[in-house]
Each structure stands twice: as C-alpha cells, then as structure tokens.
C-alpha cells in the first residue's frame with residue numbers, strides 16, 4: 001500500500017497545485033517542468049523559481065522536447081544541487097538520469113522526483129504542424145479508458161516500463177476515469193510524503209498496481225512484440241542493416257538527443273574516426289565504389305556497442321531522425337537482448353552497476369575454453 | 371565465389387600470452403594458417419568492441435580474440451572485461467543476423483604454442499566452411 005493524496009482538481013491543475021505549494025511554502029528552491037512559450041508555439045523544459053512563472057506550466061502535456069534525464073544530469077555534472085528542486089519527469093527520463101548518475105554524470109541529491117503513470121508522448125512534429133493541440137482531448141479520453149494511443153511515439157506505445165520506479169511522488173493517470181476532476185497522487189517515498197505534507201487534500205491509502213495498469217501492461221507488451229517482429233532485423237544480415245540505415249544522412253541527431261550517449265566527445269565526431277582517403281584505397285581496389293560519407297553502419301553498430309546496455313527506449317532518436325529510420329525500435333530490440341544477457345535493467349536501481357567494467361570470476365566460464 | 375577463396379582472419383592477441391604463444395609456435399615451426407593477420411594488443415582488455423565491428427565492416431571473414439587464461443591476466447581483470455565485451459558483440463551480431471560464428475575468443479598462454487596452432491587452424495577451417503563474408507563487396511557501408 002502507498003499513501004495516496006487526493007486533490008479535488010483535474011490532474012493538470014492538481015499537479016500544478018502541488019508544484020505551487022512546494023514553491024510557495026519554500027519547500028523547494030525551484031521546479032523543473034514543461035512550460036509553453038509564445039502561446040503554445042514552443043514547449044520547453046524550464047527551471048522555475050517564482051511561483052507566478054508556473055502559470056503557463058504544462059507539466060503533463062504529452063510532449064518531450066528533450067529527454068529531461070540529460071538535462072538533470074547537466075545541472076549536476078560538476079556538483080550536486082545545494083537546495084531541493086522538484087522535477088516533473090516521465091518514467092523514461094528518470095531512468096535515463098539514473099543511468100547517467102551511475103556513470104558519474106550527475107547526482108540525485110536534492111532532486112525531488114515527481115512522475116506519473118505514463119500514457120506516452122506525441123512525436124515532436126505534432127507541435128510543428130500544429131496537430132498537438134487537437135490531439136490533447138483524445139489523449140486524455142484514451143488515458144481514462146486505458147486505451148493504447150496509436151499516434152504517440154512508437155517507443156511510447158510499446159513501452160512496458162511506464163510506471164516510474166524512482167519517483168518520490170507519482171500522479172496516477174492511466175485508467176483514472178475521473179481525471180478531469182480528481183487528481184490522485186501517490187506519495188511513494190518518505191521524502192515524497194515529507195515534501196507534500198500540509199498540502200490541501202485528502203490523505204488515504206491505495207495500491208498503485210490496478211487492473212487498469214495490468215491491462216495497459218498487456219496492451220503495451222503486445223504492441224512491443226508486434227513492433228519488434230515487424231522490424232525483423234534478425235533474419236536479414238548486412239542487407240537488413242543497409243535497408244534500415246542506408247537512408248541515414250549522418251547528421252548524428254540521434255546520438256545528440258540520446259540521453260544515454262554519455263561520451264563528452266562522441267567517438268564518431270572525433271579526429272581518430274575521420275576518414276583519410278588512403279584508408280579507403282584497399283576498399284576501392286576491391287569494390288570499385290564506396291558510399292560517402294562512409295562509416296554509416298559502423299556508427300550505428302558502434303553506438304549500439306556503447307549504449308545498448310543502457311537504452312531506456314525513450315524514442316528521442318526516432319523522433320528527430322529526418323529520414324524516418326525506426327532507430328529506437330531497433331535499439332530497444334537489440335538493447336533488450338544485450339540487457340538480458342547480463343540480467344540488467346537500466347535505470348531501475350542506482351546501486352546496480354552498469355555491466356561493463358565489472359565482472360565476476362565465476363561467470364561465463366565456458367567462454368574462451370572451446 | 372570460386373575455389374581460390376582463402377579467408378581473411380584478424381586476430382587480436384594479448385602481448386603477454388597468446389602473442390608470445392604465437393611466437394613460440396613460429397619458433398617451434400608449428401603450422402599456423404597463413405590467412406591470419408595478427409594485431410598485437412597489450413591485453414585482451416584492450417580489444418575495443420569497435421575494433422571488432424570495424425574489422426567485420428571492412429569485410430574480414432573472421433575475428434579471433436585471444437588473451438591470458440582467467441586469473442592470469444597481467445592486469446588482473448582485462449580478460450574478464452574482454453569476456454563480457456565478447457558477449458556484447460555476439461548479441462549485436464546475432465541481433466542483425468551477422469553470423470556471430472565468425473567471431474571467437476580463446477585463452478592461450480605463452481607456453482601453449484600447440485594450442486595456439488590448433489585453435490587458429492581449426493578456426494580458419496571453420497571460416498573457410500562458412501565462406502566469404504557478404505560484407506566484403508558491399509559498397510554501401
């Protein structure tokens with residue numbers, strides 16, 4: 001059982017009321033949440049310290065301009081926060097942050113994590129072509145009815161980790177039939193309880209797991225299976241790689257927005273990876289032609305070697321790809337198999353070390369002995 | 371391809387063990403496959419997975435990773451790290467149907483010249499059986 005705080009407002013207003021309360025009562029020094037600029041033309045994460053700046057905050061808008069995990073990491077790269085800051089983040093953003101903290105790229109200290117059972121986000125283009133606003137009402141209707149939202153990011157509709165594991169406070173969204181008038185907030189840690197103490201609302205107890213959550217879990221799992229099967233990379237060899245990544249224009253947008261891509265200077269942007277014409281001579285002798293820029297498949301396989309163990313399937317990469325390569329589906333699929341091999345769940349437990357750089361003497365003993 | 375096909379194999383060999391073992395095999399005049407190109411590394415833990423991927427994308431037919439036996443690494447843990455990286459590589463190759471059997475890892479000590487000759491010969495035969503890498507003539511990489 002978890003402590004449940006019921007606020008007599010819709011989920012959006014309820015979440016905002018919580019943020020306002022935290023700021024006004026000086027429980028936190030600041031709040032990080034999504035905010036609109038220029039009457040909805042732009043939506044961006046913002047660090048807010050004055051309560052009145054919360055008026056155009058949109059904490060639950062189904063949109064992810066950045067993976068916030070990366071932002072939280074950058075804010076605490078040098079040193080931990082001196083004062084508490086409340087952040088509203090989606091489950092995959094929290095998981096991304098945990099993965100970065102494990103790599104000493106950030107600190108959890110003084111962050112108060114507010115998250116929610118996540119119905120997903122719409123692709124970035126919906127805010128460019130103006131369709132986002134029109135989608136919002138169907139988004140909430142489907143969320144009330146525990147339906148899969150087909151036009152959210154493919155990564156979202158196939159995401160099976162939509163319950164945040166590391167949040168102090170969880171706003172319940174999926175399957176909440178009355179979310180227009182009622183905001184149910186789970187206070188899942190002592191810290192969450194302490195910070196929310198004193199806010200206007202009813203306190204009770206409830207299980208976060210509900211039949212709606214289980215239903216959504218099944219729907220997402222089905223969708224995931226379907227997406228992974230459609231991708232069908234495991235039967236196509238090099239031809240399949242070329243089919244998928246042949247279109248890549250090499251903009252490196254996918255790695256730039258990836259919260260897990262943790263190198264300060266990407267190897268693939270670095271001098272050692274620059275192509276010297278002389279390196280291609282033997283290739284040209286044999287093949288007679290060479291794609292330029294070269295190294296496209298190397299880039300993608302290399303990125304998989306670096307981050308598949310920690311890919312948390314946020315879908316940022318697919319979303320920014322100008323040539324519509326289903327990168328996140330491929331990375332999630334390969335990631336799942338790599339993660340399974342090491343029995344690793346990225347972003348769940350900050351104490352669980354990343355599988356590379358650690359080892360056990362008695363493991364995998366059959367390897368190397370054939 | 372025609373009958374003339376001789377595979378091209380790259381071996382990443384640890385300086386302290388398998389590289390010395392290879393040397394000993396040479397001095398002892400043991401037969402080792404001519405198709406094997408050796409790259410000496412200071413430890414199997416130095417074999418960056420990207421080295422292996424790059425080799426495959428350059429059209430190499432087989433890659434051998436070799437290091438000291440577990441517990442005998444000069445730097446204590448390099449081969450344990452290599453072991454995990456080998457699994458990572460296998461999973462990636464498997465995921466794309468890129469013939470993971472073209473990659474292998476062996477522990478060969480400095481004195482195991484016979485083992486060195488045996489595993490390299492066997493692997494070369496294995497690779498010959500699998501045939502030339504389909505990557506070799508791809509221009510679109």
Ligand code: SF4
Pocket residue numbers: 247248249250251252253254255317320321322323324325327
């Ligand atoms: S975003 Fe798309 S085009 Fe750009 S590097 Fe990634 S896969 Fe290639």
Ligand code: SF4
Pocket residue numbers: 155254257258259260261310311312313314315316317318327328331332
């Ligand atoms: S690879 Fe794509 S889906 Fe995975 S963490 Fe990076 S941006 Fe998210």
Ligand code: FES
Pocket residue numbers: 384385386387412413414415436437438442443444445446447448449
């Ligand atoms: S020194 Fe030989 S494997 Fe590390």
